[in-house]
Every structure is written in C-alpha cells, then in structure tokens.
Amino acid sequence: MLLKDQQRVHNAINYVLENITAPLSIAEVAKQVYLSEFHFHRIFKSITNEPFNQFVRRKRLERAFHCLLRYNQPTITEVSENCGFSSSANFSKAFQAYFGFTPSQHRKATPGINSKNGKLFSKYGKEISPATTYNGSLSEQQSDVVKSKIIRIEVVKLADTHYCTIASTQGYAIEGINGAWENMREWLARHNIPMEAGKSAAFCFDNMWLTPEQMCRYESAYVIDDIEWAKQSDVCVRTQKAGRYLAIEYSGKKSEMQQQMQQLYLWILSDYFANTHLNITYEYVIERYINIDCNNDIFHVEVLIKVN
Structure with missing residues (x-):
C-alpha cells in the first residue's frame, strides 16, 4: 500500500472525527482528499478493513456508548446530537440494533441483558452487557497486580x-x-x-x-x-x-x-x-x-x- 494512499485515508479519518456531529457523505469526504468516490471507497476499505459508511456509523455509535457513561450524565437527546444522529429516535433504534440493548439500559447498567441480539455479537462476536460494560472486569487480585506495576x-x-x-x-x-x-x-x-x-x-x-x-x-x-x-x-x-x-x-x-x-x-x-x-x-x-x-x-x- 502506497504511503500516499495512507495519507489520504489518514486525512479522511481526521475529517470524519472532526465533523462527526454533521451529516457526512462519501462524496464530501472524497472531495476533501482529492479522490473520486470510487477510488476513495476502494483505498479506504483496503486500509481500514471496513467500508466508509460503516466506519462513520460505527464511530458514532461507539462515541455514544462512551458518552452515556460520563459522570455529568448528558441526556440521550444531547448524546444523539453530539454523535451526529438526526433524532433521538433514530439514535435509540440504531444503538439497540448494534449493541443489543437500549441507551437507557446501557446507562442504568441493567442486569440480565447482553449483546447477543445485536449486530456487534452476531457479526463480530463481541459480547458485552450494560452491567459488565467491558465483558467483565478484573478480579481483586488482578487489579492489585495492575496497580502494583503503575509507577x-x-x-x-x-x-x-x-x-x-x-x-x-x-x-x-x-x-x-x-x-x-x-x-x-x-x-x-x-x-x-x-x-x-x-x-x-x-x-x-x-x-x-x-x-x-x-x-x-x-x-x-x-x-x-x-x-x-x-x-x-x-x-x-x-x-x-x-x-x-x-x-x-x-x-x-x-x-x-x-x-x-x-x-x-x-x-x-x-x-x-x-x-x-x-x-x-x-x-x-x-x-x-x-x-x-x-x-x-x-x-x-x-x-x-x-x-x-
């Protein structure tokens, strides 16, 4: 893969992350890096291992996943707007389809729910739940070992x-x-x-x-x-x-x-x-x-x- 193509994908990713709250089209981003839509789509997927539109949607949903856990507790509407969704209803639907549980269940750490009904598990095998956000946590002994290595x-x-x-x-x-x-x-x-x-x-x-x-x-x-x-x-x-x-x-x-x-x-x-x-x-x-x-x-x- 040419470093020049890496540069273009690098610049495209930066543009997406800096404008994640705005509507983003492949035509707009391809223009930003001086490529045709066809060529941009091809090199973007070859370097990132996923299509452009899937990348944008995933980054928005993952950003929302983390924002919902913030200490200052933004509303679901605020999270949907800050992550580039057109409405809180569309956001909630997309969030549940991908993760397998609703934004509210995620925020409340609702027990007994996992991601097996969502795309994250069915397509990628990633199993999480609102109660154990990162697929479990460290044991007390493991946590002590980690802390002992922190300088x-x-x-x-x-x-x-x-x-x-x-x-x-x-x-x-x-x-x-x-x-x-x-x-x-x-x-x-x-x-x-x-x-x-x-x-x-x-x-x-x-x-x-x-x-x-x-x-x-x-x-x-x-x-x-x-x-x-x-x-x-x-x-x-x-x-x-x-x-x-x-x-x-x-x-x-x-x-x-x-x-x-x-x-x-x-x-x-x-x-x-x-x-x-x-x-x-x-x-x-x-x-x-x-x-x-x-x-x-x-x-x-x-x-x-x-x-x-």
Missing part, C-alpha cells in the same frame, strides 16, 4: 507535540503493529532520521472490547520537529493536542506486554474512570514507549488519555 498516575498539562505516523493495516493484530513499526523504521532510515529514546509512540483510536480487532486503528508514531517538511513528504502527520491528559506510567514484562496492556486498559475503564469525575474525550489514547528492552524482558510505557 505514576496524575493529570498533567501538555503542549502540542508533532508526530509522523504510519498506520497498521491489520488493526490491533500484532502482525499489523509490527508491520507499522517496520515501515516507520524504513521511512526514518530513508530520510536519515535516527531513532532516539523517548520519541516513539502510538496513537490508538479504538476500544478493543467494542471494535473488531482488524478494524481498530493503530498508528506507529515518531516525534518530528519540522512539521511543515513532514507535511510535504510521503508520510502522515498527527499532532498530540495541547491540553489536560491523564498520564499513567507503567512497567511490565515485554514478553507479556499485549496481555498486561489489555489488563491496564480494563482497569482504567472499568475501575479507575468509574470512580473519578474525569471525562474522557475519546479521541485516542497515546502510548509513549519510554523503554522497550527485549534482552531484559522489560517494557516501560506512559499512557496518555485526553480529559476535559
């Missing part, structure tokens, strides 16, 4: 940071992640940019408990100083926006990194945020790779989650 957790203010990025074309699958990093290393070498400690990161856009693995968006990222030069090159660029972030510094075994990071995220979503007044923006999660030491089986990462 630091605090809300910090960060300035803009610019990155060049290359996305996985296999979502969160380890093969896709490794491929994204192989392409990043090749791109940096081609432009004589050395890989330095503390500059590698990843942008993770999707909740692994809600989104099929191959449709999750993972972008390998590397800090770049000359953002204007990067924009003119054959690579995608993304800015970590200035603002308040929940910063969680975490260390574990490199050989168990994928499993340990999943448990960390489950603890954050089902335990930490459930007991705090922080509201997540749900744009993306950033993983800053402070140290990856395969020889000594250690990884050291900082997770950044933008909060209001």
Whole structure:
C-alpha cells in the first residue's frame, strides 16, 4: 500500500472525527482528499478493513456508548446530537440494533441483558452487557497486580507535540503493529532520521472490547520537529493536542506486554474512570514507549488519555 494512499485515508479519518456531529457523505469526504468516490471507497476499505459508511456509523455509535457513561450524565437527546444522529429516535433504534440493548439500559447498567441480539455479537462476536460494560472486569487480585506495576498516575498539562505516523493495516493484530513499526523504521532510515529514546509512540483510536480487532486503528508514531517538511513528504502527520491528559506510567514484562496492556486498559475503564469525575474525550489514547528492552524482558510505557 502506497504511503500516499495512507495519507489520504489518514486525512479522511481526521475529517470524519472532526465533523462527526454533521451529516457526512462519501462524496464530501472524497472531495476533501482529492479522490473520486470510487477510488476513495476502494483505498479506504483496503486500509481500514471496513467500508466508509460503516466506519462513520460505527464511530458514532461507539462515541455514544462512551458518552452515556460520563459522570455529568448528558441526556440521550444531547448524546444523539453530539454523535451526529438526526433524532433521538433514530439514535435509540440504531444503538439497540448494534449493541443489543437500549441507551437507557446501557446507562442504568441493567442486569440480565447482553449483546447477543445485536449486530456487534452476531457479526463480530463481541459480547458485552450494560452491567459488565467491558465483558467483565478484573478480579481483586488482578487489579492489585495492575496497580502494583503503575509507577505514576496524575493529570498533567501538555503542549502540542508533532508526530509522523504510519498506520497498521491489520488493526490491533500484532502482525499489523509490527508491520507499522517496520515501515516507520524504513521511512526514518530513508530520510536519515535516527531513532532516539523517548520519541516513539502510538496513537490508538479504538476500544478493543467494542471494535473488531482488524478494524481498530493503530498508528506507529515518531516525534518530528519540522512539521511543515513532514507535511510535504510521503508520510502522515498527527499532532498530540495541547491540553489536560491523564498520564499513567507503567512497567511490565515485554514478553507479556499485549496481555498486561489489555489488563491496564480494563482497569482504567472499568475501575479507575468509574470512580473519578474525569471525562474522557475519546479521541485516542497515546502510548509513549519510554523503554522497550527485549534482552531484559522489560517494557516501560506512559499512557496518555485526553480529559476535559
């Protein structure tokens, strides 16, 4: 896949996420990235593993799923408007068809209901329920293990940071992640940019408990100083926006990194945020790779989650 096509899909996704509350057509977005509708549809699906209209609908529903759990309790009408639905009735119908339960049941954590009647389970095999939002939670012992590996957790203010990025074309699958990093290393070498400690990161856009693995968006990222030069090159660029972030510094075994990071995220979503007044923006999660030491089986990462 050409990096130029990745750039166009990257820009299209950014446009969708920035305009998620507005009506969006494939013709409009294709025009934004200077492609015909046919060509745009073809390359979008080949890179994201789902058709454009399905992507937009899924992102709206997943955003609504999280918004309904916010501490400040927006109304269902407010959620439907903020997620780009034409009416609360259309939103409720689409939400139940996809997740298998209503927005009200989700908000109230109604027991005895699961997602087996929804598209999320029938098509993708993802089973959730209002009472156990992320398909269960950690045991007390597992939670204690996660907390024992947390070095630091605090809300910090960060300035803009610019990155060049290359996305996985296999979502969160380890093969896709490794491929994204192989392409990043090749791109940096081609432009004589050395890989330095503390500059590698990843942008993770999707909740692994809600989104099929191959449709999750993972972008390998590397800090770049000359953002204007990067924009003119054959690579995608993304800015970590200035603002308040929940910063969680975490260390574990490199050989168990994928499993340990999943448990960390489950603890954050089902335990930490459930007991705090922080509201997540749900744009993306950033993983800053402070140290990856395969020889000594250690990884050291900082997770950044933008909060209001």
